[in-house]
Every structure is written in C-alpha cells, then in structure tokens.
Amino acid sequence: MQLDSLYQEVILDHYKHPQHKGLNPTFDAQVSHVNASCGDEITLNIKLENDVIESLTWDGQGCSISQASVSMMTDLLIGKTLHQASVIVKSFSELMASKGTSTGDALILEDAIAFSGVSKFPGRIKCSLLGWMAFKDVSIQAQSQ
Amino acid sequence: MSFSAAAIRKDFPIFGRTVRDGKRLVYLDSGATSQKPLSAIEAESDFYKFHNAAAHRGVYQLAEEATDAYEGGRAIVADFLMAPGGADEIIFTKNATESLNLLAYAMGNAPAGNRFALKTGDRIVVSEMEHHANLIPWQQLAVRTGAELAWFGVTQDGRLDLSAIDQIISAQTKVVALTHQSNVLGTINPLAHIVARAHEVGAVVILDACQSVPHMAIDIGALDVDFLVFSGHKTLGPTGIGVLWGRLKLLDELPPFLFGGSMIESVTMTYATWAPVPQKFEAGVPNMAQAVGLGAALNYLTKLGMENVFAHELSLTGYLLEKMMSIPNIRLIGPTDMNSRGGTVSFTVNDIHPHDLGQFLDSQGIAVRTGHHCAWPLAQRMNVPASTRASLYLYNDEYDCDALVNGIMEAQKYFGAL
Numbered sequence: 001m002q003l004d005s006l007y008q009e010v011i012l013d014h015y016k017h018p019q020h021k022g023l024n025p026t027f028d029a030q031v032s033h034v035n036a037s038c039g040d041e042i043t044l045n046i047k048l049e050n051d052v053i054e055s056l057t058w059d060g061q062g063c064s065i066s067q068a069s070v071s072m073m074t075d076l077l078i079g080k081t082l083h084q085a086s087v088i089v090k091s092f093s094e095l096m097a098s099k100g101t102s103t104g105d106a107l108i109l110e111d112a113i114a115f116s117g118v119s120k121f122p123g124r125i126k127c128s129l130l131g132w133m134a135f136k137d138v139s140i141q142a143q144s145q
Numbered sequence: 146m147s148f149s150a151a152a153i154r155k156d157f158p159i160f161g162r163t164v165r166d167g168k169r170l171v172y173l174d175s176g177a178t179s180q181k182p183l184s185a186i187e188a189e190s191d192f193y194k195f196h197n198a199a200a201h202r203g204v205y206q207l208a209e210e211a212t213d214a215y216e217g218g219r220a221i222v223a224d225f226l227m228a229p230g231g232a233d234e235i236i237f238t239k240n241a242t243e244s245l246n247l248l249a250y251a252m253g254n255a256p257a258g259n260r261f262a263l264k265t266g267d268r269i270v271v272s273e274m275e276h277h278a279n280l281i282p283w284q285q286l287a288v289r290t291g292a293e294l295a296w297f298g299v300t301q302d303g304r305l306d307l308s309a310i311d312q313i314i315s316a317q318t319k320v321v322a323l324t325h326q327s328n329v330l331g332t333i334n335p336l337a338h339i340v341a342r343a344h345e346v347g348a349v350v351i352l353d354a355c356q357s358v359p360h361m362a363i364d365i366g367a368l369d370v371d372f373l374v375f376s377g378h379k380t381l382g383p384t385g386i387g388v389l390w391g392r393l394k395l396l397d398e399l400p401p402f403l404f405g406g407s408m409i410e411s412v413t414m415t416y417a418t419w420a421p422v423p424q425k426f427e428a429g430v431p432n433m434a435q436a437v438g439l440g441a442a443l444n445y446l447t448k449l450g451m452e453n454v455f456a457h458e459l460s461l462t463g464y465l466l467e468k469m470m471s472i473p474n475i476r477l478i479g480p481t482d483m484n485s486r487g488g489t490v491s492f493t494v495n496d497i498h499p500h501d502l503g504q505f506l507d508s509q510g511i512a513v514r515t516g517h518h519c520a521w522p523l524a525q526r527m528n529v530p531a532s533t534r535a536s537l538y539l540y541n542d543e544y545d546c547d548a549l550v551n552g553i554m555e556a557q558k559y560f561g562a563l
Binding site for chain 2: 002003006007012037038039040041061062063064065121123124127
C-alpha cells in the first residue's frame with residue numbers, strides 16, 4: 001500500500017513521541033513559521049556555542065508529517081556545527097524535491113530518510129519542510145546576532 | 146421523474162475514471178469546486194470551436210454570434226436567480242472573490258456625497274463565519290476609509306449569534322456582508338431578520354451565495370438583499386466566471402472598479418464617462434466561453450429542478466450526519482441537526498490531524514477538504530486549528546456517505562487512534 005511509504009513507523013513514532021518539544025527559555029534566536037494553506041505552526045529556537053548547535057527546541061501543532069519532521073530534524077542537528085547542519089538541510093531539501101526518485105543518503109540523513117516517501121505526495125512536501133525552513137531562518141538570525 | 150444520483154453521475158465524464166489504483170471516485174469536495182456535466186464542458190468548447198470572436202466589438206457574423214452567446218449566458222443567470230431587474234443586473238466577473246472585491250473597491254472609489262462613500266464613524270458588518278473572500282475585502286476597506294468593522298459572533302453549535310443585532314447593525318452601518326450558507330459549518334443563515342434590520346438603518350446587504358446558489362432555488366426578490374455573488378465553478382460551470390447581481394438602481398450609483406475598454410460611454414484625453422450597467426463593470430474582453438458554459442450548467446440544474454437538487458442533498462445530509470454521529474470520538478463542527486443547514490459537514494476525529502485523515506481517505510479514493518477552509522477566524526472561534534470537510538452535491542449518494550464513514554473508521558485503526 002502506497003500510504004505505508006508515507007507513514008513509515010519511525011515517522012509515526014516521532015509524531016507520538018516528539019523529541020526536543022518544549023521551548024528552551026534561553027536562546028540566541030527564535031522564529032515562528034506557519035503553513036498558510038493548512039494552519040500548521042512551528043516555533044523553533046536555537047542556542048549556539050561558537051558555531052555548534054547547543055540547543056534546538058520547538059513547539060507547534062500540525063499533521064504527523066510536519067511534527068515528526070521537525071522532531072527528527074532537532075535530533076539530527078543538535079551537536080552539529082552550522083556547516084554540518086547546512087549539509088544535512090541541503091540533503092533533506094534535495095530528497096523532498098526528488099518526486100520519489102531518491103531514497104536519500106542514510107549517512108547524512110539517518111532516520112530522516114523515512115521521509116523519502118513524502119516526496120511522492122506533492123501536497124505533503126510543504127508539511128515536511130516546515131521545520132527545516134524554520135531552521136534555515138533561525139540559524140541565519142542567530143549568526144547575525 | 147425521480148431524482149437519481151446514479152443517472153446524474155453518467156452526465157459527468159469525470160465519474161468515468163477511477164483514482165488511486167482503480168478505486169471509485171468518491172468526490173466530497175464540491176464546496177471547493179463542483180464537477181462538470183458534459184453539456185457545460187461542450188458548451189464551452191463549442192464556443193471556441195464555432196463562435197469565437199470578441200463580444201460587443203465587431204460587425205461580422207462571428208462577433209454577433211459571440212455577443213449573442215455571451216449575453217445568452219447573462220440572461221440564463223438572471224432567470225436562474227429570478228433577478229427582478231432582468232439581465233442588466235447581472236455582472237460577470239472572474240469568480241465570487243472578484244465580485245466581492247469589485248464591490249469593496251467600487252465603494253472605496255465613491256466620492257463624498259455618493260451613497261456608497263464610507264468615512265470615519267461609518268460601520269461595515271460581517272460575521273465570524275465568513276470565508277476570507279467576504280472578510281478581508283471589507284476589513285481592508287475599513288482600514289482604507291476609516292470605517293469601523295463589526296461582526297456577528299458564532300455560537301458553539303455553529304449558528305450566528307444575533308442576540309445583539311440592533312447594536313451590531315447600528316444606525317451608522319452602511320454595509321452588511323454575510324454568507325448565505327457557511328462553507329465550513331453548513332449553517333444556513335436566517336436572512337429575513339438581518340435584512341430587515343439593515344434596511345431599517347439604510348445599509349445595503351451583500352450576500353455571499355457561493356454555497357447556496359449551487360444547491361437551492363434562489364428568488365432574489367424574496368431574499369430582499371441588495372447584492373449577491375456566486376461562483377460559476379461551484380455551480381457545475383467552468384472556472385474563470387463569477388457573478389455579481391445588484392439592484393439596478395444601486396449598480397447605477399456604484400462607481401466602476403476596473404477601467405478600460407467597453408466600460409466607457411465616451412473618452413477624451415482628460416475625461417471619460419461610463420457605459421450603462423452592466424457594461425460599466427465589465428472592462429476588457431470578458432470570459433465569454435465561460436459565461437456560455439455557466440449558462441449550460443445552470444440549464445442543466447434547472448432541468449433537474451433546484452427543489453429536487455436541494456431535497457436530495459438534505460436527505461443525504463441527514464443520512465450522513467446520523468451515520469457520522471455513531472462514530473466514536475468524532476466531533477462535528479457545526480449544527481448536528483437538519484434545522485437550517487445544507488450539505489457541508491466539517492469534523493475532527495480523535496487527535497488525527499485533518500491532513501493525515503485526508504491523506505488516508507485519499508488512499509480509499511475519497512476526496513475531502515482539509516485545513517481551515519479559508520475561514521481562519523472561524524476555526525479559531527470553534528477552537529479547531531484545522532478540520533476535515535465533506536461537502537455533498539447532486540451526484541453524491543449513500544454509497545459515498547458510507548465510504549466516508551467506513552474510511553474514517555479505518556483511519557482510526559490505521560493511526561492507532563492517536
């Protein structure tokens with residue numbers, strides 16, 4: 001069933017048990033992004049130690065794809081340098097643009113390759129990218145502090 | 146002739162296809178846009194094949210035929226709405242959103258002394274259940290003119306709260322813009338009382354009839370509103386064609402919105418005067434084939450009888466509501482009884498996000514709308530960030546309703562009742 005390629009177990013796990021949810025009161029920058037077509041919302045904040053992501057926390061509401069995606073993203077990016085993070089973000093964005101032709105680079109994306117199925121559902125790509133776009137925004141803002 | 150959704154479906158080519166690996170198309174999103182009967186599709190393409198020329202602009206045969214076809218569409222709309230002043234009261238736009246913006250911008254263009262001119266101290270009244278298309282044009286007109294925006298609230302069961310009607314429609318009120326039937330709740334609003342109060346204070350009533358004209362017989366004279374808008378594409382017709390109806394006397398007083406060709410009477414380098422209504426509001430070459438297609442769509446509905454269409458939808462909605470209320474952990478957003486409601490049913494299921502529910506239903510061949518349905522303030526009021534909406538039309542039947550109910554219960558299993 002094609003639906004199972006979208007709702008992989010690891011995605012539903014992150015949706016039911018979100019990681020790093022709950023905003024850290026100390027941060028260098030914080031942003032709120034919405035998906036205007038569906039009302040999904042994510043607030044994301046970041047704290048840097050030199051150029052290492054020390055803390056990346058979020059709060060929000062939305063569909064399983066948007067919420068699981070930001071949860072998995074925070075798992076992946078915490079402890080990485082901003083440069084390493086940008087490589088991961090680029091890899092994830094390319095996976096989402098692949099229209100189902102790519103399975104993703106597991107060495108870079110780890111569990112997030114589970115989202116490869118999402119790229120076959122054009123209506124859901126924006127959901128999976130919501131948190132990642134917020135990260136791009138918040139990381140730029142934190143660096144310009 | 147008895148009403149048969151199965152027979153009607155045969156008139157709609159799209160129901161000849163399947164979706165998601167051979168599944169029957171269960172189309173429950175007519176509130177967003179309706180499917181089209183072959184007669185409307187062919188009327189539109191026949192215009193291009195046989196009669197295409199710029200209406201109102203040529204002396205040759207094709208131009209005459211194009212003009213007749215376009216004006217024929219206008220006459221059909223006037224009859225369909227029982228417009229008291231006939232076809233001159235029908236203005237074609239690109240959609241209902243443009244019709245509402247036309248009104249708001251035209252009012253914004255009104256010079257001091259014109260009855261539509263708004264200023265600080267004047268009031269525009271809307272409701273909390275408006276589609277963005279009947280909220281934002283008025284909200285922004287208020288910002289531009291200094292007028293005040295006021296609104297009717299919505300009760301927990303999805304009805305307009307009219308308890309303060311005399312205060313909300315104050316003596317300063319110039320415009321009352323209201324939906325006839327909510328695109329989220331399905332609620333059909335009680336117009337008589339509101340229209341009477343608006344007229345008592347000298348306000349004009351603008352009716353967003355996008356969700357009523359496609360579904361029920363409309364007698365504009367009986368509704369006693371001053372302007373009415375609807376969309377062609379929700380009424381079995383093509384996209385790119387919408388309607389603004391207004392009382393002739395008011396349309397005469399209303400300044401134009403879009404300027405250009407064919408809306409003028411005379412032009413010099415420094416001065417212009419306007420053509421009579423409706424041309425005053427139709428600048429540029431219009432969407433002719435779409436007006437013709439809409440005419441064919443309305444003829445299709447008239448042949449079936451709007452009373453029959455409405456009765457079918459009411460009976461089906463009652464059937465669907467009863468079945469849905471038996472699903473555990475479902476919350477209906479809007480009236481749960483059939484008193485003054487149409488065939489739009491919005492709901493949430495457990496904590497399953499509507500996008501996820503919609504995606505699951507899609508895997509079963511069921512097309513529903515998910516999100517805030519372009520009525521974000523209403524979603525906030527009802528305390529649901531998003532919902533799932535099923536909207537019924539003449540081609541739906543009990544099979545479609547059963548498929549939805551089964552699909553919801555299957556989704557509960559799939560997502561482990563999150």
